[in-house]
Amino acid sequence: MLSYQHTYHAGNHADVLKHIILGDVVAAMQKKSTPMFLFDAFASRGIYDLTSVEALKNCEFNTGIGKLWPLKDQSNPLGITRWFRLIKRENLDNTFNRFPGSTALLASMLREDDRLAACDLHPQEFEGLRHSINSSRKLALHKRDAFEALGALLPPKEKRGVVFIDPSYEDKSEYQKVAETISATYPHFRAGVYVIWYPLLPAARHHELFKAFKRSAIRNILRVELDCGNSFPDMQMHGSGMLIVNPPWHAKQDIQSSLHWINKYLTDGAGKTHFSWLVPE
Template sequence: MLSYQHGYHAGNHADVLKHVVLGDVLAGMQLKDAPLFALDAFASKGIYDLDTDEALKNREFDSGIGRIWPHRKDAMPAGVRRWLDAIQPLNNDDRCMQLPGSTALLRHWQRPQDRVAACEMHPQEFQALRTTFSSSRGFALHKRDAYEALGALLPPKEKRGLVLLDPSYEEKDEYRRIAKAVSAAYPHFRAGAYLIWYPLLPAGRHKELFREMHKSGIRKIMRVELDGMGAFGKAESPMQMQGSGMLIINPPWHAMQAIRESLGWIKQTLCPAGQSRCDWLVPE
């Protein structure tokens, strides 16, 4: 456990989908002025350097940010533009070398009235978070188990907010575990939006997550998926990621159209022959 380091995968197709959708959901919630709480339960290191040995090992960013960076921003949907606007200040125009992860994005998009908390267990990744961000009022880093933090930090005093659940799925049972954790947290924070990221593997392990979510009785679960249909690597091993998806419990109404537009553009740009879907796993 805890051998996973996201720096090897930073900026790949799955990060594009996850970070753009995160921005779309947050922006939908920020249409109201009332304060929000955002919990990044599996944070990793905050900012990824794409010029390191780990990032260059498999150059996964070539399947994601590498294909998007050269595009003109005025032809993009608002969600992709918002994400690039958060990346641009860390880079010069020619190359994208520094990529904000989920915690850095939440920090960037945070308004004065909002609160952000990020949890990370891996000692090195947590140290990197500490080095990147100074804790301040409204922003907290926790070297803490995400599963335990869900019970401890929810419900938030703001009564509104989102929870990003982005585990590394190193263990086969993590699909079930994440669903159980959400089912346990949900009754304490029914108004929250929960975003659960999952990989699409030939082994089809995400179906376990779906089965458990169906069993939970939670309704209004949106499913957003991008399958490269081979564009992100051949399905030679049951563990070769072919695409990824997100379940979004309680997506804000305004975010749903934005997500559809973002997804359509991302598919066209990253994998024109791929398949995308944006539907209800469980309707209202």
């Protein structure tokens, strides 16, 4: 079942959280000069057109980037500055039409010897990805099932890297499937940093994901979450979070600063944040 199209949701509060925190994780890994592998398993389009019929249907970007743009405050955490620089680069004509997604973010952070692989199985989304992101020696695009690709592409030859898991969770069984697939992959790539996004929805199915990870053999899982409360009453999704397996030590301070900033600017501080171990070391 592949009906989900991320353009309808591009730039919303969840995208703000996921892209900024993902950038913090990658930047922390890059404090070491050794090459690494980045894997965007559920990539979608790379760049989203915020003037498209899809994006304008519910204007979800008004709960996220639309609230923040243009950025006035100059004294922002590093992760926020990095992300805004990327958005500005995509909108050099000073419009605010092109919103960079996870693949564009990761591609912008690649160093000379890093590699990036990005997968999407949806034919239209993959076409969009190919159109907006240039493949190269260090950047491979795959029209492929992410769950299968995790087993096939890991462990990477670099022996270090970040794996980003961002499914649509349209099918309820995906919460379990994500935990099961990461648990099966983990023994082959224990050094990997796995960043797993989840939505906060009224059915609260993210607890299934938590339970499955707690039952697994994986340790060292950080929970980073923003519950926006009643800030966006028109949206079912009232917040989102990321589980980060093996969070780089250097990233923790930056993630906390980013999380605090996002809550302050998206919900005027009314949201509830989590920065805690789901499973300790």
